[in-house]
Amino acid sequence: MSAFLWGSATAAYQCEGAWNEDGKGQSNWDVFCHSEKNSINPATGDTASDHYHRFEEDLNLMAAGGQNAYRFSIAWTRIIPNGTGVVNPEGIAHYNAVIDACLARGIEPVVTLYHYDLPESLFVAGGWENRRTSDAFCAYAKACFNAFGDRVRTWFTVNEPNYDTLCCYGIGNYPPNIKDLSRRWRAMYHMLLASAKAVTAFREGAYQGMIGLVSDSYAIEAHSDTPDYQEAKRLADLFYNRSVNDVAVLGQLPTELIDKLRSEGQILDYLLPGDQEILAAGKVDMLGINAYDRMLVKPCTTSQTSLSTNNTGTADSSNETNIAGWFSVDEDPTTQKNAWGMELYPKSIYTLLHQLNDRYPNLVFMITENGVGYRDQLVDGQVHDTYRVDFLKGFVNWTLKAREEGCDVRGYFVWSTMDLYSWINGYAKRYGLVYVDYNDNCRRIPKDSYYWYKDTIAAWNQKEGR
Known part of the structure; x- marks a missing residue:
């Protein structure tokens, strides 16, 4: 196996700030965060962590x-401010500086091209529901490959096609704030088409390195092994995992998914002749995995789909997933959860890696995100986040165990490098290895988890003789 990447991760809108500087255009998140629709935790990414x-x-x-690695996303609106057309030299200069600064410190830049922030001009033209967005994305990807491909060796196209579109068109808490799963499937398909087109462009350009897609994949489990629970597991795997991963890795939309959607009476007019060839040509070299928790599922007994999520970290807000004709998400009362209801279950990554490895033998994996959100407290200049250390330690150990057992895992990235804007959760939900004091000019203060991670990496290097 190749040298292991130990790093942390961010996303442009969540950490950069400088939302209207140096020729940057507006994204859908810029507009949403400044609108009345941003009402759950009304905050913006205008300054964020001031990472810019x-x-x-x-x-x-x-x-x-x-x-030795840093996974970050490029803001499309800094490279091509209007989504299509002229490339912004100031945006190119900024990311050139970031990449060069990484390399000067022995840090490998791991670049994600799209992490939720779509140029507003494309968003108002239909966003990912509009097939033309996939072509615009490919042109943007080419601009990035041309500018940075001489130094970047690890690329990811799209971050979390499943979770992004589920929030946009299922839960309805991300722009365009809609609850219509039929539109979700259309948007997600065009994201996957865009990824395939970008992968093909990468290969046609003969750039060095590897390119993949980042998937929020889940170990699918159930309390019971009865036929109806087994069917719920099969459908949940199709809904969350295979709908993205089969397309990215195998180059084809699962026949079971097409059949399922058609049985619901959905119009699949976005599946066009010639698409199969595009998807087959755009298979990824590796799969990035954003690993947070498992999906414990059960049969759905309601005829109405209902989706909600806890974005406040309070008892009066809850997580609910009932997808009529598919499955419901179950609860395990014996496991610990954080204030937002996320289950703290590190073994899920071990189960997931083996499930994925069985389905896609010989595929390269990278844990592109793993972390947990808490209301961290700064006390006497320090943050003692033992809960995060325990969480991350469990995931690291289970990841390495799966690696030792044959899963080709090439890297692990903590989410997140520093505290940042956590989308609809605002700033109270902190994930960072480094505390950001938003009341003191975004002052950086490493947490206990930062030092634990440093020691973990040092122990690994010593063991490996590096």
């Missing part, structure tokens, strides 16, 4: 912590 101006300070902390 402080990336060298953040990279110094990563290097001092022994991290």
